[in-house]
Amino acid sequence: xxxxxxxxxxxxxxxxxxxxxxSAPTRDGRVGILPRHAPLLTILTSGELDIVKDGVRxxxxxxxxxMEVLPTKITILADTVERxxxxxxxxxxxxxxLAEEGRAAAQSERDMELAEAKLRKExxxxxxxxxxxxxxxxxx
Amino acid sequence: MASSREIKRRxxxxxxxxxxxxxxEMVAASKxxxxxxxxxxxxxxxxxxxxxxxxLNSRVVGAARKGTLLEVKPDTGRVALIVVTPDRGLAxxxxxxxxxxxxxxxxxxxxxxxxxxxxxxxxKGRDFLARSGQNLKAEAIRLGDTPKLDRxxxxxxxxxxxxxxxxxxxxxLVYSEFVNTLVQRPQxxxxxxxxAPAESGSSRLDFTYEPDQEELLxxxxxxxxxxxxxxxxxxxxASFYSAQMVAMRNAxxxxxxxxxxxxxxxxxxxxxxxxxxxxxxxxGAAALSDG
Numbered sequence: 001x002x003x004x005x006x007x008x009x010x011x012x013x014x015x016x017x018x019x020x021x022x023s024a025p026t027r028d029g030r031v032g033i034l035p036r037h038a039p040l041l042t043i044l045t046s047g048e049l050d051i052v053k054d055g056v057r058x059x060x061x062x063x064x065x066x067m068e069v070l071p072t073k074i075t076i077l078a079d080t081v082e083r084x085x086x087x088x089x090x091x092x093x094x095x096x097x098l099a100e101e102g103r104a105a106a107q108s109e110r111d112m113e114l115a116e117a118k119l120r121k122e123x124x125x126x127x128x129x130x131x132x133x134x135x136x137x138x139x140x
Numbered sequence: 141m142a143s144s145r146e147i148k149r150r151x152x153x154x155x156x157x158x159x160x161x162x163x164x165e166m167v168a169a170s171k172x173x174x175x176x177x178x179x180x181x182x183x184x185x186x187x188x189x190x191x192x193x194x195x196l197n198s199r200v201v202g203a204a205r206k207g208t209l210l211e212v213k214p215d216t217g218r219v220a221l222i223v224v225t226p227d228r229g230l231a232x233x234x235x236x237x238x239x240x241x242x243x244x245x246x247x248x249x250x251x252x253x254x255x256x257x258x259x260x261x262x263x264k265g266r267d268f269l270a271r272s273g274q275n276l277k278a279e280a281i282r283l284g285d286t287p288k289l290d291r292x293x294x295x296x297x298x299x300x301x302x303x304x305x306x307x308x309x310x311x312x313l314v315y316s317e318f319v320n321t322l323v324q325r326p327q328x329x330x331x332x333x334x335x336a337p338a339e340s341g342s343s344r345l346d347f348t349y350e351p352d353q354e355e356l357l358x359x360x361x362x363x364x365x366x367x368x369x370x371x372x373x374x375x376x377x378a379s380f381y382s383a384q385m386v387a388m389r390n391a392x393x394x395x396x397x398x399x400x401x402x403x404x405x406x407x408x409x410x411x412x413x414x415x416x417x418x419x420x421x422x423x424g425a426a427a428l429s430d431g
Contacts, residue, residue, distance in 0.1 A: 008188055010289050010370060012181040028350050041196070042350040043359055066360060068192050075188050 003035040004073040005051065007060070007081055014060075014081050021052040022074055024067055025124075033069055040069040044078065046117075046124040048131065057135075059084040061128040063121040082125065084132040092126040099123075144413065147406040151399055158395030164230070165388035171285060172321070172381035178286060179318055179371075179378045186371045193334060193364050196357070204353060209303065209361040212333045216309040218255045220277075220299050221245060222331070224315035224372045225265035226380035227282055232387035234324060234379060235264040238316050241326040245314065246274065257308070259295050261373055285377060289370055296369050300362060303332055311365075315372035316379040322386060324379035329372075331365050 002018035022033040025047030033040075044067055049060040065078035099122045103115035197210060205211045223242055225235050242265070246256050260266040260279040269276045278298040283291060302308050311332040317325045349356050 006184075006188065008185040010182060010185050010367060013184040026350055031350075039347045040350065041192075041347060041356060043356060066192070066356075066363075068195070075192065077185060077188055077192070 001035045002053070003033075003037075005076070006073065007049075007076045007078060009065075009078050009081055014078070014083075015051070017053065019051050019053045020055075021050075022076075023050040023052075024076070025049065025062070026067070033074060036071065037069050039071065040067070042067050042069075044076070046121040048124065048128045049076070049078075049081070059128050059132055061087060061125040063124065064117075080121075082128075084128045087125055087129040087132075089126070089129040089133065092122065092129050095122045096126050144406055144409045147402055147409060151402045151406060154395050154399045154402060158392055158399065161388045161391040161395060165385055165392055168381045168385035168388060172378065172385050175285060175374070175378040175381050176318070176321075179374045182371055182374055186367055189364050189367050193360070196360070197334065199347060200353065200357065204357075208357045209332050209334050209365065210357070213306070213309045215254070216307065217253060218257065218308055219249060220257045220259060220302065220308045220311045222259045222295070222299060222311065222313045222369065222372075223261065223265040223269065224313070224369075224376045225260070225262035225268075226376060227263040228380075229264065230387060231380050231384040232390075234316060234383040235268075237324075238314060238326045239265065239268045241328060242268070242314050243272075245312065245328060257302075259299050261292065261295060261369075262376065283373065283377075287370075287373060287377075289366070292370060292373055293366060296366055300332075300365060308332075313369065313372055315376045318375045318378040318382065321382045324383055327372075329368070331368060334361055334364065 002020050003022075005015065005017060005019045005022055006013070007015040020035070024031055024033070025045050026042045027045050028042075030047075031040075031042070044062055044065045046063045047061075049062040051058045051060070061082045061084065062076075062078050063080040065076060065081075067077075068075045096119070099115065099119040103112065103119055106112040106115045200208075200210060221242065223238070225238050229235060242258075249256050255275070257275045257277050258269045259277055260269055260281075261283065263281045266276070266279045266281055278295045280292060280295045299308075299311055303311060310330060313327075313329045313331050315327055315329075317327040319325055
């Protein structure tokens with residue numbers, strides 16, 4: 001019995017389909033949601049968001065947001081989401097480097113926090129991109 | 141009747157105006173399509189957010205609301221109004237409809253003995269508020285056709301922080317809702333305290349909150365308000381291009397009609413001049429042969 005998942009960002013709807021499992025990074029750790037999960041409302045952090053449908057795993061990189069789990073549907077309101085195969089690894093690496101430089105240059109505490117959040121987000125993207133690469137090689 | 145040279149000059153200028161309005165109509169039409177796509181693309185997020193808040197609002201009761209944006213605060217005699225308008229004109233009555241709504245709102249609030257602080261997105265609203273001497277606290281203009289969320293947050297944060305400090309008891313938002321290409325409607329919304337949309341029926345479910353309800357509300361509610369403002373700005377942009385396209389189409393049509401009328405009177409004047417000349421010659425010839 002699959003569960004309906006909808007992923008939206010402020011700019012557009014990313015994903016809407018029935019899925020068998022959602023694994024999401026929350027602020028208190030990773031949670032896996034199967035159908036008939038108890039109602040839950042939680043804050044997402046940056047990391048890898050996995051969706052499994054018919055045994056096929058689709059990884060996404062998410063930068064934060066909210067997830068609402070209801071008996072029949074899951075809604076993810078994400079700040080930004082990217083499908084793993086849309087991430088270019090070289091560019092993600094470049095973005096991580098830039099974010100590190102940004103953190104080194106941060107003056108105030110607020111700048112520091114922003115830079116760190118950005119760095120975490122970019123690291124998550126890079127990680128997701130690499131995982132995708134690995135699973136592709138194993139698939140061969 | 142005006143001289144034919146004068147009419148000719150007017151025809152030329154009317155045709156030029158017609159060409160310009162026609163070009164503007166086409167530019168507006170293509171930008172409108174993109175702006176409309178943007179509005180439709182962001183509606184799922186705004187709708188999901190509204191559903192979520194609706195669910196939450198019906199479950200969070202009593203003391204848990206305290207200190208959040210859900211809390212209905214005692215009247216402080218001061219409210220904030222966020223005005224979203226386009227930056228430019230030539231879009232029919234779009235801006236003035238929104239601004240009329242703004243004026244009415246300010247008067248209503250003043251009758252209740254409240255002071256209204258205003259925040260402006262878009263040049264038309266900014267100019268109106270500055271000109272009419274309202275307390276304009278913050279403004280953001282020239283946002284472009286596809287503003288990014290982080291570009292618009294400054295003004296919103298300025299208003300929200302004064303809610304946090306207890307200065308405002310209520311915050312309102314005025315913008316032009318995009319209904320379709322021909323219809324745009326000025327909308328006034330109460331942003332804070334956050335009002336529940338219709339209940340969705342999940343209120344009796346036993347919910348788990350992670351990390352906890354308090355922290356969730358503190359994160360979720362400001363985000364909800366930002367989303368509403370962002371959506372309002374996109375609606376306003378889509379409304380603007382739709383209204384401009386329609387206004388320019390009408391202007392092009394009027395220019396065409398006017399040019400046709402002027403051409404007609406030009407031809408009449410020319411015909412009259414020829415007739416006059418012919419009759420002068422023929423009467424002159426008749427006078428000669430009579431003599």
